[in-house]
Structure formats: structure tokens, C-alpha cells
Amino acid sequence: MDWSGLRDFVAVADTGSLSAAALRLNVSQPTVGRRIEQLETELKAKLFIRTPRGLTLTPTGENIIELARRMEEEALTIERTATGANQQLEGTVRISLVEDLGIEWLPDKLSIFHERYPNLIIDININNKNVNLLRREADIAVRLARPRQADLVARKVEELHFGLYASHSYLERHGQPKTVRDLSRHYHVGFDEDPTYPDAIRKLERLFGPDHIRHRTNSHLGQIEASAAGLGIGALCCLRADADQRLQRVLPDIFNYVREIWLVVHTDISHSARVRAVFNFVGDALSEDAPRLRGTIEKLKSTDE
Amino acid sequence: MDWSGLRDFVAVADTGSLSAAALRLNVSQPTVGRRIEQLETELKAKLFIRTPRGLTLTPTGENIIELARRMEEEALTIERTATGANQQLEGTVRISLVEDLGIEWLPDKLSIFHERYPNLIIDININNKNVNLLRREADIAVRLARPRQADLVARKVEELHFGLYASHSYLERHGQPKTVRDLSRHYHVGFDEDPTYPDAIRKLERLFGPDHIRHRTNSHLGQIEASAAGLGIGALCCLRADADQRLQRVLPDIFNYVREIWLVVHTDISHSARVRAVFNFVGDALSEDAPRLRGTIEKLKSTDE
DNA sequence: CCATAGAAATACAAAAATGAATATCTAATG
DNA sequence: CATTAGATATTCATTTTTGTATTTCTATGG
CATH class of the missing domain: 1.10.10.10 (Winged helix-like DNA-binding domain superfamily/Winged helix DNA-binding domain)
Known part of the structure; x- marks a missing residue:
């Protein structure tokens, strides 16, 4: 057989x-x-x-x-x-991240990484759904919640903060909200109706009222673009939104949504030299970038003007 | 992979x-x-x-x-x-037996079997060593000892008797032994030195004395031929030796070595219709042949003469 | 009752795995 | 130190497996 x-x-x-x-x-x-x-x-x-x-x-x-x-x-x-x-420092390591970190943040770090590890190739997998580390759909995963599953080694690295953002033109037209109650008069750029999203997302949506949700998408990038285009107020990742000149934060002292960042690897492959190298590099890079991840850096724009 | x-x-x-x-x-x-x-x-x-x-x-x-x-x-x-x-009564069933049963006894039964099960093919495997039923080296095994292993279904069917035999010419030359002591003056056709044979074999050999062992083989057929050729006294399977006109039993009332016959099949395959058919057929055939297997049928020759 | 979408089967050319024969290697032996 | 036995590597013709493109099938919806 x-x-x-x-x-x-x-x-x-x-x-x-x-x-x-x-x-x-x-x-x-x-x-x-x-x-x-x-x-x-x-x-x-x-x-x-x-x-x-x-x-x-x-x-x-x-x-x-x-x-x-x-x-x-x-x-x-x-x-x-x-x-x-495998203790060789060569080959490919596949890492899975959410859009907010995988599209721009991690690639920006890679030139430093490749200087240190010239024979390692990093394969970045952008994934909203959790990949299956048991099936080796990725070697390393960056997740926004503590993994429960046995056989996984996880390390909490930093926090990823989200805030409310809207475009300047939108705020000029609709006014700057001063309290949570004010949000009910505003439009919202929201997530799609995937039931796996945390409750906080649904709670937030209810503050705007059902017919004030202008745009839904499963893509964070899509939300940023929609918000920047003036469609409404979005709950965006501070890391990216703070760097976007077109966006302005709304209710910064009131709304601040925090997710833990966990680096996850399967026990069996955690001993691999190249996997450890990537794991530690990404972990250190996240720690160093704490201010940006937490959105505590003043927006460039406001200091410029 | x-x-x-x-x-x-x-x-x-x-x-x-x-x-x-x-x-x-x-x-x-x-x-x-x-x-x-x-x-x-x-x-x-x-x-x-x-x-x-x-x-x-x-x-x-x-x-x-x-x-x-x-x-x-x-x-x-x-x-x-x-x-x-598989509940089909077609295909192949592989059965493993000792020489004494597999060379002649079972093939003799097969024409009856094939009348009843025309689409079944029986593959006879003659094997001194036990085949591995877990590895499916055979579907059914006939063994001369109770199997210990778990996962095996075993049924004790009959007994296989062994006696001492020699050729007429040999006994004319060396005389008919009357007691066990007499054996020390006789020659022996023995088994090879495989340590897995039961102790009874070694005990028997010692009755003849070490330099009186003329012939060793791992083949029962070889022992029969050697005994028939007058090389010495062999411990032979009654089933075959009694039917051999060239051989005469020695010390029939004193030496009678008995092995249990066990039919063995793996639990997992025991439900297969075709395996059950063969299992039961062989079991029944063995039961019906009890007198020959036990060597209690008078030798044809002696009744003829 | 017909059209359609999603699936499995088919045919044939291209690619990969296999076996037979052979070469090569190395520890043990006289 | 040459020989040998028992093992692994190599080569090439053959066979088998695979993929592409296409056809066929059948439950579903209009």
C-alpha cells in the first residue's frame, strides 16, 4: 500500500x-x-x-x-x-502577521535583518485568519491574543493600540466630536461582519448607529483609505494612522483600544536556529518600536505646523 | 513531504x-x-x-x-x-503452515475447498519461522504453540503427534531398540541447532549421544528422506511418516511427542468473509483428520501384509 | 424543462520515478 | 598487502506518474 x-x-x-x-x-x-x-x-x-x-x-x-x-x-x-x-542559519522562515504589521512595518526592518543573516529568506504571510502552526502553514505567527493551544510557545512582546481617526476634510464638514455621544451623529468606517472579531468592535459600531456605517471591509488598509477619503471615522491602528498626513485623531483621550501582541511558534520548531533568529529579531524590533505601536508619538504634522 | x-x-x-x-x-x-x-x-x-x-x-x-x-x-x-x-468471497487468502501440514496435507484438501469457494485463491506459505501477522506476512497462521501476542484471535484445533521412525533396512542392520537405553547405540537424524526449537528436541538428541547424530536439517521433509534412506532414527511427524511405506515406527508406546495445533488470525482481519471461510475450513479439516494427525491409524503396510 | 455551475472523468503529451546492469567503495580476512 | 564480501553510487533505457485541456455528468435555479 x-x-x-x-x-x-x-x-x-x-x-x-x-x-x-x-x-x-x-x-x-x-x-x-x-x-x-x-x-x-x-x-x-x-x-x-x-x-x-x-x-x-x-x-x-x-x-x-x-x-x-x-x-x-x-x-x-x-x-x-x-x-x-536544523541549526543552520540559512533557508526560509515563514512568518504570518496582521496587515498592520506585515505590509510596511516588518518589511522596513528587513534590510537590517538581512545584513545580520544574509542567507535567511523571510516569507511574509499576511493573514487575518490565524494560520495553523501545527500544519506548518507558517513557522512563526504574530497574534493579537494569547494563544491557548498546547504545543505552542508564545511570548507577549508589546501592545498594539488603535484609535479613532478621520480625514481633515471630513472633520471640517461634520465637526469635531467632543464626547462619545457625539459619535452618534457621525459616519463610521467599519469591519465586516466576521463573528471572530472581538466584541469591542461591535460595541464601537453601536455608538454610531446602524445606518451610519458607510463602509465595511476585512482589510485594515481598506479602512485607512476609506477614512482618509473622508467616508467617516475609523478605528485604525495608531502605528499606521499616526504616520498618515491625511488623518487626524478623534477623541484621543477617550477612545484607546489595546491589543496584546504575541509572538507564537510551535514547540517542535522553536529549537531551530533560523526560527529563533527571526523570532528574537521580530520580538526585539517590536519592543524598540513601543512608542509607535502605542501611538504615543506626537503626529509629525502637528509638530510641523 | x-x-x-x-x-x-x-x-x-x-x-x-x-x-x-x-x-x-x-x-x-x-x-x-x-x-x-x-x-x-x-x-x-x-x-x-x-x-x-x-x-x-x-x-x-x-x-x-x-x-x-x-x-x-x-x-x-x-x-x-x-x-x-471486505465481505466478498473472492480474492486471495495467504496461510502460513509448517512443512508437515503445508506441503501435502492442506493441498490435498483444496479441491474440496475450491468446489465450495470457486473464487477464492489460497496462497500457501511454508514457514519454519513464525510469520508476522501484524505485518500481514500472512492472513492466517497455523502454529504449534499457543500465541501470546495481543490482537490475535487463536483457536486450538487438534494435536500434532511425532514419533520415532527408521527405515526397514536400517532396523535390520542395527536391530530394533526395545528400551530408551537402547537408543544410545543408534544413529539419529536431527534438527539443526536453531535455539527456538522446544527443549524436547534437545533432550531427545542427548539420548543418542553427540557423535551419533548423522544428519541435521531445518527441513522436516529432509528428515523424512534421511530417515527413509537409512541414515538413522528420526523424530518425525506421524501424519507423514505413517503414510510412508519405507518407514517403520520405533518405540511407539514410549516415545510420543505432542504439539498443540493453533489456528491464528489477527483480530482486525478476522471479520473478513474470505478469511473466516479459510479459517473455518482448515479448522474443520484438521478436526476431521484427528486420527491421522495423532498417528493412531494403523500403518497401511502392516494391514496390507 | 432548460441552462448553469460545480464537480468528476478522459485523452494524450510531458515529466518523473524506477530497475537492471555496472562501477565503486571499504572493512575484514588470510 | 592483495582479496573478497557486502554494501552504496551511477548510468541509461523503460515504465509510470503527472498535468493540461477538454469532455461529461448531475443537482439546482430560473
Whole structure:
């Protein structure tokens, strides 16, 4: 029996279709189909019921899927263990961050990093959803909440602050709010309705009233642009908003939303020299940038004028 | 990472060489070598130290071998589970037996079997060493001792009796022994020095004296032929020796060595319809043949004459 | 009842893995 | 010190696997 077929078997069972499994496995749909077929021949058993909407496990398939999943976990552990044992300072490290840190902040630091580690390549993965560190979708993740899962090593590094911002022109037209109550007369640039966002986001929205939400997006960059374009008041990351000349902070003493920044890595790969190098570098860089992350630097504009 | 590489990895770690692993995996030696190489590339880690006498695990290899072994166990369980779920009365059933039963006794029964189950193929494996039912080296094993291992279903069916036999010409030349003491003046056709044989074999040998052992072999058939050729007195299976006109039993009331016959199957595959069919057929056939297996049928020759 | 979208099957050319034969290496042995 | 046994590397023709492009299928919605 070919073990690779079992890997495909898990992927098809998980995703429910050959095409989706092929995507996950980085092979073509006909290949997955043929390998499942071959596995069924080898085991002399039908594992899936083919429907026009995909594949469902047969009773025999149900019998063995748990065992195959366990194999998958062990295979993933093997990959991580091998990575962890690698003490070379070369190769690629994949790090996953939220937009606010990954688009501009981290890339700005990388020239310093590459001077120190010329043979390391950093692969930046911008991701709103948490990537699965167990599946090695990334080596390191930067998360805005303490991770609960076992087998993960996490270090709280800094805080990421968010404030309310609007464009100058918007504030000229609609007036500067002086209290929280004033917000009900203003327009809001909001997040999309993903239920995984923290409650604070929904609470904030209610201050504006439902018909005063002009724009929703899952992209922080999109929110900044929308706010800068004068669509309304957005809850933006101070790091980026403070540096944006088009934006002005609103109710700075009243509204200040704080998220903890956690650096996370899987225990198994935490021993890898190159992963440690990136982990520590990013951690130190975050610590050094505390004022910007906390939005406590006076806006350039206000000092200029 | 290609899971098949992990399978090769276990085989090489187990056997200590590419060539031996290739044999076990039914592929060529260069293929195993290339796959190990590929696995090392994928994991970016050396797994083996190459020596001219084979391959030894590196520390990294040691770290992951246990996980890979667990994968192998699960893969084997999957194969057995799938086999066990198969309720078709077609395909192949592999059965492993000692020479005494597998060379002639079972084949004689097969024409009846094939009438009842025309689509089943029986693959007879003659084996002195116990095959590994967990690895599916056979579906069913006939053993001469109660199996201890968990996960095996065993049924005691009958007894296999052994007696002392010699050729007529030998007994004419050396005389008929009347007591155990007489054996010390006789020659012995013995087993080879495999330490896994039961103590009774060694005890018997000592009755003849060390320089009176003329012939050693690990083959029961070889012992029968040697005894029939007049080399000496052999401890032979009654089933075959009684049917052999050239042989005559010696000290029938004094020497009678008995082994239990156990039919063994792995729990996981015991539910398979075709495996049950063979299991029950062989069990019943053994029961029906109790007199021959116990050597209690008078020799044809003696009734003929 | 027809059109459509999402999925699986098919055909064939291209790419990769495999095996047979062979060369090469090294520790052990006389 | 040469020989040998037992192992790994190498080469190349062959076989197998894979991907692309296309066709086929079927439940769903108009």
C-alpha cells in the first residue's frame, strides 16, 4: 500500500472534493482522483461514495479515517521535529502577521535583518485568519491574543493600540466630536461582519448607529483609505494612522483600544536556529518600536505646523 | 513531504542497509537510496550516517524514527481494517503452515475447498519461522504453540503427534531398540541447532549421544528422506511418516511427542468473509483428520501384509 | 424543462520515478 | 598487502506518474 495515497485520502475526506483536496495537496485534480482510486484498489474496498457534489466516506472509509488522521499528525510532527533540529542559519522562515504589521512595518526592518543573516529568506504571510502552526502553514505567527493551544510557545512582546481617526476634510464638514455621544451623529468606517472579531468592535459600531456605517471591509488598509477619503471615522491602528498626513485623531483621550501582541511558534520548531533568529529579531524590533505601536508619538504634522 | 519516503525510512532504520530495506519493500536498492535522499532534502536534515557496512541513524533520525514507526503501525492497522471489512468471497487468502501440514496435507484438501469457494485463491506459505501477522506476512497462521501476542484471535484445533521412525533396512542392520537405553547405540537424524526449537528436541538428541547424530536439517521433509534412506532414527511427524511405506515406527508406546495445533488470525482481519471461510475450513479439516494427525491409524503396510 | 455551475472523468503529451546492469567503495580476512 | 564480501553510487533505457485541456455528468435555479 502506498502511504501517499493515505495522505490524499485524508485531504479528500477533509475537504469533501477531489478539486479542493488537489488544491491543498498542490497537485492536480485528476492526480488526486487516480490516487484515491489506486488506494481503493490496493485496499480492495470502496472508501468514498461519488456524488456530483463531491465525495463522502463509506462505512469502510469511516473505519479508517481516524487512523489516517493520526498518521497525518505524526507526519506533521516529523516535519516540525526535523525543522527544529536544523541549526543552520540559512533557508526560509515563514512568518504570518496582521496587515498592520506585515505590509510596511516588518518589511522596513528587513534590510537590517538581512545584513545580520544574509542567507535567511523571510516569507511574509499576511493573514487575518490565524494560520495553523501545527500544519506548518507558517513557522512563526504574530497574534493579537494569547494563544491557548498546547504545543505552542508564545511570548507577549508589546501592545498594539488603535484609535479613532478621520480625514481633515471630513472633520471640517461634520465637526469635531467632543464626547462619545457625539459619535452618534457621525459616519463610521467599519469591519465586516466576521463573528471572530472581538466584541469591542461591535460595541464601537453601536455608538454610531446602524445606518451610519458607510463602509465595511476585512482589510485594515481598506479602512485607512476609506477614512482618509473622508467616508467617516475609523478605528485604525495608531502605528499606521499616526504616520498618515491625511488623518487626524478623534477623541484621543477617550477612545484607546489595546491589543496584546504575541509572538507564537510551535514547540517542535522553536529549537531551530533560523526560527529563533527571526523570532528574537521580530520580538526585539517590536519592543524598540513601543512608542509607535502605542501611538504615543506626537503626529509629525502637528509638530510641523 | 512524501509519506512513502517515511515508509522507506523505517525499513532502512530497521534493516540497517538500503539493500535489505529494498528487499523488504519490494523495490530496487537504488530506489530506496534515492527516496531516502529525497526525504533528507525535504526535511533539510541528514537522517543517516552512510558507512560501508550500511546506514546508521543520526541524532535527528533518532528523533523521528519513533514517530515514523507509529505511522507504520497505523498504516498496517489500516490495511488490516480494510481487509477485515471486505465481505466478498473472492480474492486471495495467504496461510502460513509448517512443512508437515503445508506441503501435502492442506493441498490435498483444496479441491474440496475450491468446489465450495470457486473464487477464492489460497496462497500457501511454508514457514519454519513464525510469520508476522501484524505485518500481514500472512492472513492466517497455523502454529504449534499457543500465541501470546495481543490482537490475535487463536483457536486450538487438534494435536500434532511425532514419533520415532527408521527405515526397514536400517532396523535390520542395527536391530530394533526395545528400551530408551537402547537408543544410545543408534544413529539419529536431527534438527539443526536453531535455539527456538522446544527443549524436547534437545533432550531427545542427548539420548543418542553427540557423535551419533548423522544428519541435521531445518527441513522436516529432509528428515523424512534421511530417515527413509537409512541414515538413522528420526523424530518425525506421524501424519507423514505413517503414510510412508519405507518407514517403520520405533518405540511407539514410549516415545510420543505432542504439539498443540493453533489456528491464528489477527483480530482486525478476522471479520473478513474470505478469511473466516479459510479459517473455518482448515479448522474443520484438521478436526476431521484427528486420527491421522495423532498417528493412531494403523500403518497401511502392516494391514496390507 | 432548460441552462448553469460545480464537480468528476478522459485523452494524450510531458515529466518523473524506477530497475537492471555496472562501477565503486571499504572493512575484514588470510 | 592483495582479496573478497557486502554494501552504496551511477548510468541509461523503460515504465509510470503527472498535468493540461477538454469532455461529461448531475443537482439546482430560473
